Amino acid sequence: MKNESKTIALPSLGMALLPIVMTISLLAIQLFYYGDFTPHIPLALGAAIAAIFGWSRGYRWKEMEAGGFKLLHVAMPAMATLIVVGMLIGVLISSGTVPTLIYYGLELLSPRWFLAATMLMCAVVSLVVGSSWTTVGTLGLALMGIGIALGVPVYWTAGSIVSGAFFGDKMSPLSDTTNLSPAVTETNIFDHIKNMLPTTVPAMLIALVIYAWVGGSDPGDASSLTRITDIREGLSDAFQLGFWQLIPLLVILTLAFLKTAPIPALFTATVVGGVIAMLTQGVSFDAVLTYAHSGYTVETGVEALDTLLNRGGVTSMTWTVTLIIFALIFGGILEKTLCLEKVVQTITEKARSFRALQTSAVLTPMFVNAISGDVYLSIALPGRMYVSAYERLGYSRLNLSRAIEEGGTLVSPLIPWNVGGAFTITALGLTVGDGNFSDLLYIPLAFACWLSPLLSIIYAQFGLFSHKADPKKRPNSDQPAKLTSQDESGSPIPPSDENLALNISGVS
Structure with a gap:
């Protein structure tokens, strides 16, 4: 026609x-x-x-x-992936995956180097899986919890997460946009990735130096130590923590390495997370379905932890x-x-x-x-x-x-109403609106x-x-x-x- x-x-x-x-x-x-x-x-x-x-x-x-x-x-594949990521977040919290990452992250990560370590970890994971959204919605969410426990402003943590996660999205041969750019210009993808190194490597090094200089928090600060203790106790009381809880994350990494399409890979990890939740956390099948749809809910007695963990589900992406x-x-x-x-x-x-x-x-x-x-x-x-x-x-x-x-x-993640920015704000639980826009400071800090x-x-x-x-x-x-x-x-x-x-x- x-x-x-x-x-x-x-x-x-x-x-x-x-x-x-x-x-x-x-x-x-x-x-x-x-x-x-x-x-x-x-x-x-x-x-x-x-x-x-x-x-x-x-x-x-x-x-x-x-x-x-x-x-x-x-854009339907992207929106469908958003919905699956929402399901995944709710289930990974209920399975103990995110709580386990937070718990042991507080023990292993040095408070002084927290921001630099956050950027590096997100960069590596995103490079492997080829997806900034998966990185932000899983590892990024856990790092937000660690940052809150350490007393690091959420916009600094979010900025370092975005810097690292979208580095992988840009440089990974598994990323859709990294494939789309050479496709529309008819260039070779590996020539394209190689040609981005002169800008990407210096940008990442400069960002790393800034995050290392800013640090994170004083490891000897009494208030930080109290928050860390409260959050770790709240997590250990509310969840079973350990290796089994990391299996859903290993599933995501394995399927990404096998070049499985994102939606079936994320959905598979959601199913595995639901099984882990039922077997190790005593969660009913009906509760898993509820968490996947409406998000996870818990009362640990630690306000900061409850705010972090009460999220996810299909409805969170509406x-x-x-x-x-x-x-x-x-x-x-x-x-x-x-x-x-x-x-x-x-x-x-x-x-x-x-x-x-x-x-x-x-x-x-x-x-x-x-x-x-x-x-x-x-x-x-x-x-x-x-x-x-x-x-x-x-x-x-x-x-x-x-x-x-x-x-x-x-x-994309620096424009709040763009698909990347909207997802980042939602997945990381940034507070925006009612005259409060301080969390949007993550934009210049990325x-x-x-x-x-x-x-x-x-x-x-x-x-x-x-x-x-x-x-x-x-x-x-x-x-x-x-x-x-x-x-x-x-x-x-x-x-x-x-x-x-x-x-x-x-x-x-």
Whole structure:
């Protein structure tokens, strides 16, 4: 069936930006004026505004509706994984897995080096499993409990968790976004990973030095010792702790090593966790089902511990999933009506030098991340729109794949209404809203996530690690990508969302 939107010319830059500016204004009013962090309705109004602008340009509602729902279709694996992670968190707490990690972590981790150790552990686990979300929802949750016991501010702990977890997501060949970036730019995945080392390694080292310098807490502090004692006693009284409780975590790591798809791997670990809960904690089958759906509940007598452990379940992800739905519909309508394409096209036309082009290629995914709420679109859209500009200047598309990975994957958890940011806030139990936004300080404290794209921009200004195209290499490594066809307005026609969805087989 012919796509009727092909006959509609690209909007003017002003027309493309107006619904975006109006939506950002609505978000700012609710967030900063009313002190209410519930961006769902502003994003819904933004989708309506974008649809009205699209209708005024000749788009039919069914076309724009299809655009929004197609983007939802692309992100369905991510949302399904969120739901399974919610189930997993509730069950892993009831099985004693998370309590065991907290209990022995308090004994093994040095309070003085807590933040540095947190980043390193999350980086290693995320690199192995290829999933920042799994790392944040399991090990990250346990580390939050350890940080609370040590008296470390939650935003410092969350920042170090995010820095480490999303490092693995960016560098692991098992990660979906690490596969998506070279796929849309038609580069080799291992060349892509190698090309990210010059920005990733310094960013991680700088972050590690900062976390080591800040430390964690004074090991001799009396209040910290009291909290540690209270939490360990509360855990030992409420749970059976030991090796058996770590089996679900070992299942996740094993299945990840075997390259099992994320959803069946996480669901298998959930089932194993439920069995462990029934066998070792005396939990009934009905209770396991309740914990998987509604989250775990316990009263240990230690307020900080109860706040940490009373969470998880499918229902805990409702706020996050609904936020993602609103954001994706808004982004999908903007993409369908070619508003995002117009903005990107304008940028590529203005970028006459490699310095400007590389800087734009890093910043554009950040822009799309913030507007659409979807990390996949933030990678896929610039990745297919910028190719011709790199060809024109004679530079390798590996520069582009690195730029979109850093502006897309790493910035995703730093935008609260993005899929990555919403999940991070929910999974780590960060308090946001009612005028209290102190926990959002994790955003500037996730040093590795914003230092890496910053280094990429700095390198571009001085021509460092900026590779020229090599015409001798194979097409899937460094040859010019196949250009997309163009519509009558000259705008590139993106590949079908169905094909894009096939490239997204994992989870962030």
